[in-house]
Structures are given as structure tokens and as C-alpha cells.
Amino acid sequence: MQPLAISHFTLANCLGNGSAATLAALRQQRSGLSPCDFGGADVDTWVGSAGALDTPVRADLAAFDCRNNRLAELALMQDGFAQAVAAARDKYGPTRIGVFLGTSTSGILATEQAYRNRLADGALPPTYHYSKTQNTYALADFTQRVLGLSGPAMVVSSACSSTAKVFGHAQRMLAAGFIDAAVVGGVDTLCLTTLYGFASLGLTSAQPCRPFGAGRDGISIGEGAGFALLEKVAAAPRAPRLLGVGESSDAYHMSSPHPEGEGAHTAMRRALDAARLTPADIAYINLHGTATPANDTSEDRAVVRLFGSHTPASSTKGAHGHLLGAAGITEAIISLLAIAHNFMPAGLNTSEVDGELNTDYLLQNREGRVGAVLSNSFGFGGSNCALVLGGAA
Amino acid sequence: MTRVYVEGVGLLGPGLQGWAAAAPALAGSAAYVCAPVVVPVSQLLPAAERRRAGLPVKLVLAVGEEAFANAARDPGATATVFTSSSGDGETLHKMCEGLAGCDREISPTRFHNSVHNAPAGYWSIAVGAREASTSLCGHDASFVVGLIDAAAQVAAENAAVALIACDQPYPEPMNGVRPILASVAIGLVLTPQPTARTLAALDISLSDADGAQTRMDDAQLETLRLGAPSARGLPLLAALARGAGRVEFEYTGALKLIAAVSPC
Numbered sequence: 001m002q003p004l005a006i007s008h009f010t011l012a013n014c015l016g017n018g019s020a021a022t023l024a025a026l027r028q029q030r031s032g033l034s035p036c037d038f039g040g041a042d043v044d045t046w047v048g049s050a051g052a053l054d055t056p057v058r059a060d061l062a063a064f065d066c067r068n069n070r071l072a073e074l075a076l077m078q079d080g081f082a083q084a085v086a087a088a089r090d091k092y093g094p095t096r097i098g099v100f101l102g103t104s105t106s107g108i109l110a111t112e113q114a115y116r117n118r119l120a121d122g123a124l125p126p127t128y129h130y131s132k133t134q135n136t137y138a139l140a141d142f143t144q145r146v147l148g149l150s151g152p153a154m155v156v157s158s159a160c161s162s163t164a165k166v167f168g169h170a171q172r173m174l175a176a177g178f179i180d181a182a183v184v185g186g187v188d189t190l191c192l193t194t195l196y197g198f199a200s201l202g203l204t205s206a207q208p209c210r211p212f213g214a215g216r217d218g219i220s221i222g223e224g225a226g227f228a229l230l231e232k233v234a235a236a237p238r239a240p241r242l243l244g245v246g247e248s249s250d251a252y253h254m255s256s257p258h259p260e261g262e263g264a265h266t267a268m269r270r271a272l273d274a275a276r277l278t279p280a281d282i283a284y285i286n287l288h289g290t291a292t293p294a295n296d297t298s299e300d301r302a303v304v305r306l307f308g309s310h311t312p313a314s315s316t317k318g319a320h321g322h323l324l325g326a327a328g329i330t331e332a333i334i335s336l337l338a339i340a341h342n343f344m345p346a347g348l349n350t351s352e353v354d355g356e357l358n359t360d361y362l363l364q365n366r367e368g369r370v371g372a373v374l375s376n377s378f379g380f381g382g383s384n385c386a387l388v389l390g391g392a393a
Numbered sequence: 394m395t396r397v398y399v400e401g402v403g404l405l406g407p408g409l410q411g412w413a414a415a416a417p418a419l420a421g422s423a424a425y426v427c428a429p430v431v432v433p434v435s436q437l438l439p440a441a442e443r444r445r446a447g448l449p450v451k452l453v454l455a456v457g458e459e460a461f462a463n464a465a466r467d468p469g470a471t472a473t474v475f476t477s478s479s480g481d482g483e484t485l486h487k488m489c490e491g492l493a494g495c496d497r498e499i500s501p502t503r504f505h506n507s508v509h510n511a512p513a514g515y516w517s518i519a520v521g522a523r524e525a526s527t528s529l530c531g532h533d534a535s536f537v538v539g540l541i542d543a544a545a546q547v548a549a550e551n552a553a554v555a556l557i558a559c560d561q562p563y564p565e566p567m568n569g570v571r572p573i574l575a576s577v578a579i580g581l582v583l584t585p586q587p588t589a590r591t592l593a594a595l596d597i598s599l600s601d602a603d604g605a606q607t608r609m610d611d612a613q614l615e616t617l618r619l620g621a622p623s624a625r626g627l628p629l630l631a632a633l634a635r636g637a638g639r640v641e642f643e644y645t646g647a648l649k650l651i652a653a654v655s656p657c
Contacts, residue, residue: 042497094647095599095601095645095647095648104508104509108485108489111485111489112489112492112493114489115489115490115492115493116493118493118566122565122566123566123569124566124567124569124570128570130567130570130571131532131571135478135479135530135532135571136478136480136509136530137478137530137531137532137535138532141532144645150645150646150647150648151645151647151648152538152541152599152644152645152648153531153538153645154529154530154531154538154542155529155530155531156527156528156529157480157508157509157510157528157529157530158508158509158510158513158526158527158528159508159509159510165527168525169527169542169545171549172542172545172546172548172549173541173542173545175545175548175549176395176544176545176548176549177394177395178395178541178545178599192492192497193488193489193492193499193504193507196492196497196498196499196504197488197499197501197504197507198504200498200499200500200501200504201501201504201505247525247526247527248523248524248525249513249514249517249522249523249524249525249526250517250523251517251518251520251521251522251523252518253518254442254445254505254506254511254514254515254518255501255505262523263523266523379508379510380505380508380510380514381505381508381510381511381513381514381515381517382514382517382518383510383513383514383526383528
């Protein structure tokens, strides 16, 4: 695969708004999870809340107003990201920048609220704007308008692999010559659907999640947004790079991973092959590491089979939670922060690593040169995606 | 411009009961007769999954199986691009209705059926496909989004990719805010080079020129094209049925997608 420059990025989540907030929290080994008191949900779990999010989106896009788009707009305004895209728009033209975003929730919270406010005849209230909130594409539509872009756009919605896969979609469209640059990323926000849904599957923990931990018992759902600007390497030769993307399907079960991590192994191997790297070239693995018994066991088997037991690894979901559709972009950006600042973030909340797992799981931050990082995202339906990220050559 | 080759087609819709049966009506050489969709139940799914699978899953299995049979290609070895404007409307409605009530419970099966990529997941289990799979949305342009993405993937990987587009109506009250006329699903197996089963070459490009999107000649088919997001692909199928044609699709406000069909 031809590498791509990641010339700008930004994010917002329970650790705060913008890259500096996430970096500070990681350096301080501080978690942003808190007991769930979202929307009257009666679910005994911890969540990563991005805050009240009670500022509506800008007035001219009022029909798009919903929690998911509010968090999108908030993130786009951090780290000079929107300005960087504006400069790219001037350079390439607004139709030559693609938008590839992921979400699993989209604006479903707005639909949940609409169903609680049905009219006497059962109809949904006129304040409900389906195509600009609920519809899975609404996030890309909204983001294009905020950024003033009018090129190819799409939303990828493959559960927890969505915002890792968007990197691959953008890379292929750039390689085909349809675009010259791309905004990738995505947003997921808290809603009753995911809180009650994951609880019904027995996948939520009543404590802050403990990825790879002994006695781990489930996820902490979080909300977050992340965006990155991709360009050809020649346009930003000193920027960090997307080196490889690897994808696969488990073909096993809708909500449980393949027990031996077959699909995960395939995705990781394909990502390394695309990057023309070997496992020894990877300094740090940002694991999917959701803290379910099943995911961490199967992921560990796949990682050890490919890397052995000596590549430092951690899941950062103990810090920010499982961002579901936004996990991929968030953890890719954290991987870029690790590369830029030469440190590997610890896995939080876990005091003792499960003795059955053999990955070299970090319980403390580790300083050291980070040349290349592998980041994993695996979703419902057996959708697997691994990214290889690196510094400027 | 990206060139791919169409190796197999699958189709389900009202009065469009399979590609072979529907091609003459799409080509305009036979009359189109509207009739309710009959959705076959696939034997590919294990019994437990067959019980749990909603309508979207049944639709994608049917058109996917047909497209691969026409292509004489192994679905288990082929990457897929799924695209849908709406996902599983029945499941969404039941979940939101439940959450609005006192009990606030979601069944586990209903929850994992609610993800936009549920059809992709069921498909991969049914055919044992471990290749990459993606699930896309472009609202009314969902078919277009799937088409350009699949073409880019064929070119990038130099390998076959199946595009499967599917939408079905929402129940009330969602139908009131997003009416979808009928269940429609389209499957296309695309390859990087021609093969013994190739129907036509397909050249995909983007244009910012002014121009109208291609309409269906038959009034009822035109109504269907505008009324069901996956049916936006019907003009492409009509061109394939005729053996050639230039099809223009609305994409974003500023861009159109051009799909030029030619014999090979």
C-alpha cells in the first residue's frame, strides 16, 4: 500500500477536548470513566461521558441538531482542524477532498427521544429530522457542511471497526484518483440503545473496565469523536503516516469473536504485509482490548501467534472507554500521540493481568522511541480491521 | 476513471423476481408488471441464524446467492461491500418502542440485529467468507456510494468484490418520516479483469458537470427508482440488460457519478 500522510488530527471524549487533553490524561495514567447517570438509564455500569453537550450545533445547521452532531462539531473546532481542512480545500478544491466517517449510533438518541414524544395519532413529532439525525449518513452530511466540502462522502457503519476501516476506504479512493485528500474519522455518542443493548448481552461491567485483567467482566461504553486529514506523502512529508490497513471477517458469530482470534490474526498480518513490515518492526500494539472475557482472550491468542510475547501492548479503553463506532479513530490518534511523544500508554484499571494471557501488557507508561504502532479494532458481526501507523520516514 | 467488469447480477424487488426474469422488462423489451416481492428463504444459514435473521438478511442472501451463481464464483472467497440507506427498520422500531416504554429492555438478538452491518455479518457466516467486508450508508445515494467504493476496492486489491445493496420499508411511525416504497435488493459481482462469465465492462467516473440523472423509461419503474434507495441502481441494471449505456447518478450536491456500460 502507498503510505499516506496524516497531516492533522483532533479528538474529543471523556478525557477532554482536543489532543492535549487526551495526551495529558494518558501521561498521568488518569481515567475519565464515571458511574453511568446518562438519560435516566438504569444500567449498573461506568461510562466515558464527553460532558453535557448542551450547546446546539450552529444555527444554519439547526435541523442536524442532535448529540452525535454536537460532539462532531465540538471536535472539529479543536486543534485548528477545521482551519487545516479549509487550507486543504483552497489547495485541492472542495470536490477533491473525500469524507469517510464511521458511526454506529448516529443520531439514534434523537429517535429514542422522538418515540417518547409521539403525537396523539402515534406519529413522530415534527421536531424530529430523520435524515439529518438518525440516518447513518447524517454525520457525513453534517461534517461536509461544517467543513465546506463537496467531494465524495460516505459513512462506514460496521460496529466497532467502523472508524479504523475508514482509513482503508480513503486510501483506496485516493489510489483510484477520485480524490486528492480525505477527512476520516467518526463519532459515537451515549444513548439508551447501546447501554441497554450491551447490558442485555451481559457485556457491560459494573466497574470501570479492566482490559486484559484477571477477572475482567465487561466493557465501559464511552462516547467520542475523532477526525484526521489524509494527504499524499509528498504534500506533507514530515507528517506521521498511515502505512498499512488489514481487514477480514470472522465468519463465526454475530456477537462473539472467533475463539482463536483467526480473523484478528488475518487482519493484523494483512496490515503488516500492506506496510511491508514484520512484527519485529512494531514498537507498540494498541489493542482492541474491550475487557470482555471473550475478546481479550481471542485477541491475545492472535497477537501472541503473530508477535510472540515481547511486543509492548495495552488497551487504552480503561482511560476513555469503548467508544464503539469511534474506537478506531480515537485509538489511531492515540497511536499517533505515542509515536510523536515517544511513550507507550499503560492499560488502566487493571491491577493484575490475567495469567492465561501472554501478551506483554503494560501496566505503567513506558518511555522509549516508538517507530511504528499497530492498532486493532474488531466489531460485531466479526468485522476486523488493523492499522499500521508510523512517523515520517 | 476506474474500469471494472460485471460478472454476475442478482435482483429482488416488486415485479423483479431475479435478474434473469427481470432483465427483459429492465431492457424495455417486455412489459414491467408490478407484483409483491417474494423473498426466498436461504438454506445457507444454519437453522439458529435462519430463525434470528430479519428481512434485510434474507434479501441480501437471496441477491448475493443469485449474483454469485450467475458469476460462477465462490462467495466464500470474495470480499463484499454492503450498502443500505436504512438498515433493519423493523428492529429499530421495536427497540425504540421498547425503550420508550416502562420495561426498557432490549433482547440480545434484537440488539445485534440492529447494527448496520448485520447483513454483512450473517452473509459471512452463511457462506464462510473471511475476506474483508464493509457496510456503507449514503442516504439516498447509498447505491452510488457502494458502487464507487466497490470499484475502488477492485482496483486497489486487483480482486473481485461483490456489491450488495438493500433497503426495505420502515413500519409506522418511521414510515411517516422516511417512506420507502418496497423492498429492493441488488447484487453485483465485479472483477478487475474480464472472465468467461463477464456481462460487460463498467467505467466509473465522477463529474461536476450539469446534467440530469438517468431515469427509467417505464413510469412505474421510475417511481420505484425514486421511492426505494436501492432501486437507484435500476438504470445501471437496465444498461446491463441492454448490453450498453451511459448512466448518470446523483451523488453529492456538486458531483455526479457516471457509470458507462460497454460490451467486452
